[in-house]
Amino acid sequence: MQDGMKKWMQLPRDVLVGHDVIYDIKDVCRDLKMGKDPLIVTGCTTKKIAGDIVFDQLSDCGQNVRMVVSAEASMDEVDRIKAEALEHNSSYLLGVGSGKSIDVAKLAATQLDVPFMSVPTAASHDGIVSSRASIRCNGKTSSIEANAPMAVVADTAVISKAPYRLLAAGCGDIISNYTAVRDWELAHRLTNEPFSEYAAALSRMTAKILIDSADSIKPDLESSVRMVVKALVSSGVAMSIAGSSRPASGSEHMFSHALDMVSPRHALHGEQCGVGTIMMMYLHGGDWKKIKECLEVIGAPTTAEQLGIEDRYILEALLVAHTIRPERYTILGTGLTPAAAEKVARITKVIS
Ligand SMILES: NC(=O)C1=CN([C@@H]2O[C@H](COP(=O)(O)OP(=O)(O)OC[C@H]3O[C@@H](n4cnc5c(N)ncnc54)[C@H](O)[C@@H]3O)[C@@H](O)[C@H]2O)C=CC1
Ligand SMILES: O=C(CO)COP(=O)(O)O
Numbered sequence: 001m002q003d004g005m006k007k008w009m010q011l012p013r014d015v016l017v018g019h020d021v022i023y024d025i026k027d028v029c030r031d032l033k034m035g036k037d038p039l040i041v042t043g044c045t046t047k048k049i050a051g052d053i054v055f056d057q058l059s060d061c062g063q064n065v066r067m068v069v070s071a072e073a074s075m076d077e078v079d080r081i082k083a084e085a086l087e088h089n090s091s092y093l094l095g096v097g098s099g100k101s102i103d104v105a106k107l108a109a110t111q112l113d114v115p116f117m118s119v120p121t122a123a124s125h126d127g128i129v130s131s132r133a134s135i136r137c138n139g140k141t142s143s144i145e146a147n148a149p150m151a152v153v154a155d156t157a158v159i160s161k162a163p164y165r166l167l168a169a170g171c172g173d174i175i176s177n178y179t180a181v182r183d184w185e186l187a188h189r190l191t192n193e194p195f196s197e198y199a200a201a202l203s204r205m206t207a208k209i210l211i212d213s214a215d216s217i218k219p220d221l222e223s224s225v226r227m228v229v230k231a232l233v234s235s236g237v238a239m240s241i242a243g244s245s246r247p248a249s250g251s252e253h254m255f256s257h258a259l260d261m262v263s264p265r266h267a268l269h270g271e272q273c274g275v276g277t278i279m280m281m282y283l284h285g286g287d288w289k290k291i292k293e294c295l296e297v298i299g300a301p302t303t304a305e306q307l308g309i310e311d312r313y314i315l316e317a318l319l320v321a322h323t324i325r326p327e328r329y330t331i332l333g334t335g336l337t338p339a340a341a342e343k344v345a346r347i348t349k350v351i352s
């Protein structure tokens, strides 16, 4: 199916954003009739931060809770979680933690045809709400169609204790909507790819609201977390409306996925996408300086050095980014020449 052709919009039914909403989780389960045998998928660090709380909350109301720790978003992990769920007859899955725990649990639940609940511990990416799962398979990250979470429980008290770097990364993931939508419009014009005005408008508006309020996003402020979580929800809804990640993932995401492939060191998804947005906006002929300034104000990386990635991997990623998802037409077209890649990276001061 071509990107954007899907007409089935799947959205979460209950979305809770606020202080201490993690303690409302049992009410959400009751509201949604999720059953009594949950399987929590969490991370090593995030288990102590939220996994254990969710475990206790659900156990206290008589549910037969199981919990597994998962370290990576790979197909092997999805299979391991599915086996665990099947063995214990789990009636629903919860992803409690960062992007990887949420994606693994989301895809496992989809393949098992059981409901899924997303409980993010960081506002680092817009997959907390989306009907997609980014999973690594054979050295490549694929965006796989999945069921949207039945519920999202985003506790701003929990999320505001996460390192600020994760929140800044979430801003990078949202700001990348700008170039993602430009790429989508381009593909619509050049290849007649179906385009959703609603999804594109929502995605662009979400990025604009965030950019307009960039100077109020600061560490240790629960109001900042709230603003970013709401933007991530809205961006995830745009993906659900589109039936693909098109409104929130374009050439800047392809650059980030390429970096994951070619570079031995990685930064956070949203950080890499933010830097990719600066360069792709330059290629689009847009206001890349504004994107860069905004990321600087927020405190997100804008250079290879700040990403902790050597310049040569930035160039290598720029050269192969168009091969990541060949069916998705973007400003990268059939690929940059080495001279063009170096020019965009130098002019935007991503490399020095
Ligand atoms: N499904 C979708 O639509 C989307 C999926 N993604 C995927 O999500 C992943 C990126 O997710 P991220 O969360 O950025 O990275 P991640 O899952 O690698 O987590 C980064 C780190 O944050 C830590 N962490 C999380 N919450 C914390 C807290 N409260 N306190 C201390 N440490 C905490 C985790 O332990 C982990 O070490 C990538 O695999 C990306 O492809 C990204 C965007 C959209
Ligand atoms: O990261 C995403 C949106 O922010 C999802 O994008 P992908 O389709 O590139 O995995």
Ligand SMILES: [Zn+2]
Binding pocket: 125, 126, 173, 248, 249, 253, 269, 273
């Ligand atoms: Zn993203």
